[in-house]
Amino acid sequence: MIQSWPDHLLLVGCGNMAGQMLSRWLDCGLDPARVTVLRPSGRPVADGVAVVTDYPDALPAGTTVLLGMKPYQIAAVAAALAPLCAADTRIVSILAGTTLADLRARFSAARDIVRAMPNLPVGLGEGVTALFTDAATATQAKADVAALIEPLGLVEWIADEALFNQVTALSGCGPAFLFRFIDALARAGEAIGIPADQAARMALATVQGSADMAARAADSPGVLADKVASPGGMTREGLNVLDADDRLLALLTDTLAAARDRGEAMARGA
Ligand SMILES: NC(=O)c1ccc[n+]([C@@H]2O[C@H](COP(=O)([O-])OP(=O)(O)OC[C@H]3O[C@@H](n4cnc5c(N)ncnc54)[C@H](OP(=O)(O)O)[C@@H]3O)[C@@H](O)[C@H]2O)c1
Known part of the structure; x- marks a missing residue:
């Protein structure tokens, strides 16, 4: 190679x-x-x-x-x-x-x-x-x-x-954040009634397949999300929850900012 x-x-x-x-x-x-x-x-x-x-x-x-x-x-x-x-x-x-x-x-x-x-x-x-x-x-x-x-x-x-430190927060720490997301997706599936082991397998495969699909797609992930959500359908209804007041964006911005701030504090010896 x-x-x-x-x-x-x-x-x-x-x-x-x-x-x-x-x-x-x-x-x-x-x-x-x-x-x-x-x-x-x-x-x-x-x-x-x-x-x-x-x-x-x-x-x-x-x-x-x-x-x-x-x-x-x-x-x-x-x-x-x-x-x-x-x-x-x-x-x-x-x-x-x-x-x-x-x-x-x-x-x-x-x-x-x-x-x-x-x-x-x-x-x-x-x-x-x-x-x-x-x-x-x-x-x-x-x-x-x-x-x-x-x-x-x-x-x-x-x-x-x-x-x-910003880059480290995104991609260096990112795998842990994604592991947490996959786990939360599985537990949310379990919370609405899917057997835990099945929900775990399905959450992981869904994230893996979606990341592969997004990597190959001509559209950005943001556009893809809207493209796969028909008006009035189930996906749109779920997206509305994630999108309300930019909830997911705000959560991830806070997450990256906290990791970045910790990096800056460590660099000062804290
Ligand atoms: N883990 C991550 O996700 C990640 C991501 C980006 C960057 N980093 C950076 O990668 C570095 C290592 O992190 P890590 O998670 O791989 O740590 P780690 O698993 O604890 O590995 C540390 C390594 O350093 C060796 N070591 C200990 N004392 C040493 C000394 N005095 N001289 C030379 N080598 C010594 C250890 O030797 P033994 O194997 O013999 O114990 C071990 O191989 C850190 O600087 C971290 O900032 C880590």
């Missing part, structure tokens, strides 16, 4: 998120011999992937480093990793709330530094990853990082780093 994988990929941390990214890359043909995972537990990751518990003496030329540990660990990680970095070391950080300026200050030898905000479906190649970098990163490096991320799903470059 991807024409030119990085010569060498070092994952610093390989938990829920970085693990999903690596799993997809391996599924798409990344040679495990090109990958090293650094994780304190030393737990194996996948056949052929080297796992280490401490930093190597040197990084192979042109290594791409994926920072995939927790954001609060950046100081300790940078103290050990920065001395190994050269101008051709590429850094991709998925650390929520860690700014590009902070990364540049910590990894001053590296020219190409990209922030990425993936979400969990990247493991299926159906994720969303927001990317941000600045003018110091070479154009070729931007293209190479985008090519690395593309097998994970949708890639969106963000023009303004200040929007990272």
Whole structure:
């Protein structure tokens, strides 16, 4: 799928998120011999992937480093990793709330530094990853990082780093909100009399099928909703409840705003 994988990929941390990214890359043909995972537990990751518990003496030329540990660990990680970095070391950080300026200050030898905000479906190649970098990163490096991320799903470059918390609220936190929606749809079905197990299966399949349909449709989801609702019919009657006073929109705006605000508070150390 991807024409030119990085010569060498070092994952610093390989938990829920970085693990999903690596799993997809391996599924798409990344040679495990090109990958090293650094994780304190030393737990194996996948056949052929080297796992280490401490930093190597040197990084192979042109290594791409994926920072995939927790954001609060950046100081300790940078103290050990920065001395190994050269101008051709590429850094991709998925650390929520860690700014590009902070990364540049910590990894001053590296020219190409990209922030990425993936979400969990990247493991299926159906994720969303927001990317941000600045003018110091070479154009070729931007293209190479985008090519690395593309097998994970949708890639969106963000023009303004200040929007990272908003983007994280939408697509980073979004899977949890959608899980909640699916569960609520199922429980609402149960509340009006459908057996619970059936309602659960039907709610999930309805959301999955509708998302697939919306992705293929020429019309936007907003237009589709109205197109499938005949005047005076059942769907319209239900939509009227969701639409009254923009109830659903207001609920989701409040939800994203709360997640965004928490991101901003965490960035201030709260
Ligand atoms: N989860 C999400 O949905 C999501 C979405 C977007 C971005 N992120 C970002 O992804 C990062 C990781 O989150 P996560 O949910 O994947 O966390 P996680 O599952 O707890 O994984 C953390 C990883 O960091 C490793 N680690 C711990 N201490 C370390 C150290 N001192 N040096 C190097 N590695 C260390 C852990 O090693 P062991 O495996 O050996 O314990 C583990 O592999 C965070 O920065 C978060 O902001 C997460």
